[in-house]
Amino acid sequence: MPTMQDVARHAGVALSTVSYAINGTRPISEETRQRIFDAMEELGYRPNALARGLASKRSRIIALLFPAAKRGLGLTELEFVISAANAARENGYHLVLWSTEIRSAAELQQLMQQGLVDGVVVMEIHDQDERIELLRTIDFPFAMIGRCADNSEINHVDIDFGQTMQTVIAHLMGLGHTHIGFLNHAREEFEAGYGPAVRAQTRFLETMAANGLHGTTRFCEPSLENGHRTVNELLAEDPDLTAVIVMNDRAIPGILRAIADRGWRIPADFSIVAVVSSARAAEMTIPTITTAEAPAYELGSLATEMLIHQLEGEKKEISERLIPCKLVARESSGQCPGERVELQKN
Amino acid sequence: MPTMQDVARHAGVALSTVSYAINGTRPISEETRQRIFDAMEELGYRPNALARGLASKRSRIIALLFPAAKRGLGLTELEFVISAANAARENGYHLVLWSTEIRSAAELQQLMQQGLVDGVVVMEIHDQDERIELLRTIDFPFAMIGRCADNSEINHVDIDFGQTMQTVIAHLMGLGHTHIGFLNHAREEFEAGYGPAVRAQTRFLETMAANGLHGTTRFCEPSLENGHRTVNELLAEDPDLTAVIVMNDRAIPGILRAIADRGWRIPADFSIVAVVSSARAAEMTIPTITTAEAPAYELGSLATEMLIHQLEGEKKEISERLIPCKLVARESSGQCPGERVELQKN
DNA sequence: CTGTTAGCGCTTTCAG
């Protein structure tokens, strides 16, 4: 591997001149500039990332903090990873993955003190998040995909749950539904202050109330069986329910079965809309599911870009971006049934 | 941030002694060792990763090469990422993500010449893979998840397609099926020499022949519509088909619909087994799908560990590990129907 | 068992 010194000699200039030419840190005459670049080309020179990072105190590496959630990572999380990696690369940064399993903030701190990364993107934020507390107190640059209790002075992006709920509920209202259920993540998630679990439910109830509709909510563990049970509970609580909004992809098959068990057809007798979901999942079922798709790719890119801008910028200007899920109508949502006969199977 | 020099002063020893104490590179008396560690503790010292890497010429960073495949990344790929990240961390390495969109080897080469990473894990291998060619010619350490045409001298892990097909076909044979279809990835993938597309099909045909069974194969673009069409083509080619093995999750709903269209029930009239699939996808459908699940987590961890061992070891001992998919019987596979009436709908 | 010292390859003052 040729070094900068080699390039300098080859071009007949000082080592520092090569450095300046590469970084554009100070004016270089077009002529020497050309000589230097020719030399680089000829030698196949690539600046050494480690040396550059050490000397400049900026590694141009950022980390994605990526919790091995109990909920189980899904396609949305995959898109965060991919989009963050792409955004980083497009901006000349490397992305390292830090899976912060259970870990106490202590371990995270050690990672940051290694001086490897210039900043971190944090995902799966909780209202009270000790990772965020830590980042804040040691004043380490970061951006969040999600929100916590106090987001002042923090770059972050999140799903616009208010807008999403409004769109979804408007869709169902337009079809004549007035009694709508909301099937959330597990109670545990909600109580742990997991952002989507909290905000989606709040917004659901607000929007339903604002429109004079009748809303019922339930938590649900992510499984077929629990989906089945929970939708039955919702229907027990409000027998007039004609639609359910579900933010729990793994519960969907259970819902479909519970509805089929009653001899109902979807969407003739009952409508389902998944929120914060993905097209891939929505198209696995029969019928395909109308979804409000998580803007995962945008969120990942945006958060990453925000972080990098903060890193590059002189002044740290803070921004917040909320992006609604995009409604894609498929086969599972339809006109509210006028009358509905229940044929409980066996 | 305290430096090694600070620790040395604090402990009253030479800087190098601290270095040796940390790396265990040479014997240190228990007493000074203790003093040094106390000093480190007290100062909250963490070795600087960049400096260490620069001086030792070993960054302890590896990269995961991760193509933005046209096939679209799924849960299996997510698990590669997660497991590789975990395996790296457990072994004291960092993992950076390199999405190699434009797979022009040139770009990859530049990345490697930055000296940031000690080695790479490559996934989504094709028979003729220019990334592998490159890695080979410049003698850069790597391990593969998958295989290419010539795997000699390369650490790699892969799915044991032979064993997987044997298990799956045995499962179906045990249920009395003798005419079985295989629904592959898209033809394009096969022709590009994408490992699974090639090997699974080859093994399917081999195993079917070896058992005196009647096998039919078809390529299929990953979508509901194509799944629907393709299974009908399979049934047109062999009307006695009573089961299909599908290695294309997104085609599954199409298959289910095509079967339903004929008025057939699953598994009474027709069986489906997905291979190289995931539980998450298999449980989205009604009925749930019997699958041979991709050992994604193991593959990711193993490949990563192989690479790290190669990096650490004196001698580079090469290994190959093939792991079969694990069969999980669910609702979509059952006894071969004796007789079957086709009621083509509408 | 411990200390001294020469770099690793680059950035960035400080001088022209």
Place this chain on the structure above:
DNA sequence: CTGAAAGCGCTAACAG
């Protein structure tokens, strides 16, 4: 507009 030189924080000879 360009050079010289002092580090960045650490590893690894080389000496004892």
